[in-house]
Amino acid sequence: xxxxxxxxxxxxxxxxxxxxxxxxxxxxxxxxxxxxxxxxxxxxxxxxxxxxxxxxxxxxxxxxxxxxxxxxxxxxxxxxxxxxxxxxxxxxxxxxxxxxxxxxxxxxxxxxxxxxxxxxxxxxxxxxxxxxxxxxxxxxxxxxxxxxxxxxxxxxxxxxxxxxxxxxxxxxxxxxxxxxxxxxxxxxxxxxxxxxxxxxxxxxxxxxxxxxxxxxxxxxxxxxxxxxxxxxxxxxxxxxxxxxxxxxxxxxxxxxxxxxxxxxxxxxxxxxxxxxxxxxxxxxxxxxxxxxxxxxxxxxxxxxxxxxxxxxxxxxxxxxxxxxxxxxxxxxxxxxxxxxxxxxxxxxxxxxxxxxxxxxxxxxxxxxxxxxxxxxxxxxxxxxxxxxxxxx
Numbered sequence: 001x002x003x004x005x006x007x008x009x010x011x012x013x014x015x016x017x018x019x020x021x022x023x024x025x026x027x028x029x030x031x032x033x034x035x036x037x038x039x040x041x042x043x044x045x046x047x048x049x050x051x052x053x054x055x056x057x058x059x060x061x062x063x064x065x066x067x068x069x070x071x072x073x074x075x076x077x078x079x080x081x082x083x084x085x086x087x088x089x090x091x092x093x094x095x096x097x098x099x100x101x102x103x104x105x106x107x108x109x110x111x112x113x114x115x116x117x118x119x120x121x122x123x124x125x126x127x128x129x130x131x132x133x134x135x136x137x138x139x140x141x142x143x144x145x146x147x148x149x150x151x152x153x154x155x156x157x158x159x160x161x162x163x164x165x166x167x168x169x170x171x172x173x174x175x176x177x178x179x180x181x182x183x184x185x186x187x188x189x190x191x192x193x194x195x196x197x198x199x200x201x202x203x204x205x206x207x208x209x210x211x212x213x214x215x216x217x218x219x220x221x222x223x224x225x226x227x228x229x230x231x232x233x234x235x236x237x238x239x240x241x242x243x244x245x246x247x248x249x250x251x252x253x254x255x256x257x258x259x260x261x262x263x264x265x266x267x268x269x270x271x272x273x274x275x276x277x278x279x280x281x282x283x284x285x286x287x288x289x290x291x292x293x294x295x296x297x298x299x300x301x302x303x304x305x306x307x308x309x310x311x312x313x314x315x316x317x318x319x320x321x322x323x324x325x326x327x328x329x330x331x332x333x334x335x336x337x338x339x340x341x342x343x344x345x346x347x348x349x350x351x352x353x354x355x356x357x358x359x360x361x362x363x364x365x366x367x368x369x370x371x372x373x374x375x376x377x378x379x380x381x382x383x384x385x386x387x388x389x390x391x392x
Contacts, residue, residue: 001062001079010052010089011108014078018049018127020119021093023100025055026065034099034116036071041124048128054080054089095140103127114138170253170270175200175245183209191256194263198251202240203275203388204228206251210267211281211386227286228386238388276391286383289342289362291330294373310351314358321354329354334365340378 008014022038024031038051055062059081066072080089093102099116111127112118115138126133141160145151157165181200187193198206207228230238240247253270255263272279310323312335319335326349329335330342337360354372357364366376 001059001081002076003078008078010092014050014052015104015106015108016050017047018106018130019052019104020049020127021052021054021089021102021104022116023054023093023095023098023102025098026057026061028098030116031099032072034101034119035075037116037119039075039077041119041121044121045124045128049124051077052080053077056090057081094142095138096142096144097138097140100138100140103133105130112137166254166256168255170266171251172270172274173250175248176250177245179250181242181248192258193254193256194258194260195252195254196263196267198249200245200248200250202248203238203271204230206249206271207268207279207386207388210264210271211279211384212264227284227383228388231387231389233390272391278389278391279386280389281384281386283382284385285380286385287340287378288381288383289333289338289340289376290345290379290381291342291369292345292375292377293347294370294375317358319356319358321352321356323351323353326350326352338362338365342376343381346374 003013005013020038022031022034024035035053042049042051057065062079062081066075080087093100093113101112101114101116101119102110103112103114105111105127112133112135114135118133118135123133123135154166154169157163176199179199183198183201183205184196186195186197196209198209201209238247242248251267251271253263253267255266268279271277310325312324313320313322321329321335326344326346329352330344333340333342334356335358337358339360355368357368359365362376362378369376
């Protein structure tokens with residue numbers, strides 16, 4: 001349209017001056033605003049550059065639009081109305097979002113591909129003087145599956161941009177039988193990103209992680225275990241079933257430019273909101289099993305006999321622990337049989353060899369530990385108690 005021939009060579013017909021190709025469509029308000037701005041700037045600069053309007057609209061629709069819209073009735077810029085995805089022009093300058101501006105210098109070299117925001121008097125002047133524009137390139141996702149929206153934004157960013165755009169997200173899901181039960185925290189010092197992942201975790205376990213603090217930054221073997229007390233009316237919702245995976249959940253939270261305290265505070269609020277609870281933390285006395293030495297000079301049991309990779313082997317009524325860090329043994333409550341958490345007061349942080357009876361009977365366990373110069377006793381110690389109540 002508005003040209004002396006139905007077809008034309010791009011450079012010979014329009015590139016006697018610097019050229020801006022403007023891709024647009026009728027129902028795009030930013031497109032129409034960009035067209036008016038280009039028209040105005042062309043007049044300000046006394047037609048020192050050409051404008052080629054490119055659209056995928058039908059010719060009759062384009063003509064009807066210009067006829068009924070007063071602002072565009074006097075437009076006489078050439079219009080290519082076949083700039084659909086299969087056209088030569090769209091193949092030359094592929095994109096999915098419009099307006100889309102292509103800046104071509106008089107010598108036929110593409111100087112920039114931008115959004116309409118870059119159509120400014122300053123950039124037009126540099127363009128006419130053949131100066132370096134130094135403006136951001138508009139890069140569209142060309143895969144329509146993602147470009148047209150409706151896809152999960154988190155996955156789109158991960159797959160298309162290696163997750164560089166994400167600032168914060170959280171996710172709660174039902175238990176997943178295909179993954180193990182675990183909790184992990186990840187910190188990227190270079191990017192100051194923090195992530196907490198909980199897999200197949202009961203509600204009380206999620207709150208323990210959300211309120212987790214440490215007694216000592218230098219003695220992580222004394223990691224403080226937080227007791228969660230449920231005062232909710234519907235207490236059955238807190239009872240996990242490992243066989244059916246009822247009342248077990250998966251949770252993940254990610255934050256950039258954050259602190260450990262901030263991400264855990266956010267986790268507390270999200271758990272409260274999702275489970276319709278009100279949580280608070282208070283000081284109180286908590287029962288702990290205290291692991292200690294029988295004698296101060298008892299050291300031989302802390303020297304593993306086998307200098308191989310550590311392992312844990314379950315044989316009948318006994319669990320054999322070989323060359324495993326004592327911290328791991330303590331955290332796993334001597335392998336998940338004891339009711340209460342354990343505090344390590346042996347003064348030793350290395351690896352150990354032990355054979356432990358597979359039982360929850362503390363006297364039986366104590367007798368076995370005595371053979372290694374160890375003792376274990378139930379004591380009350382001050383600690384943190386998270387109290388869960390119904391929100392309403």
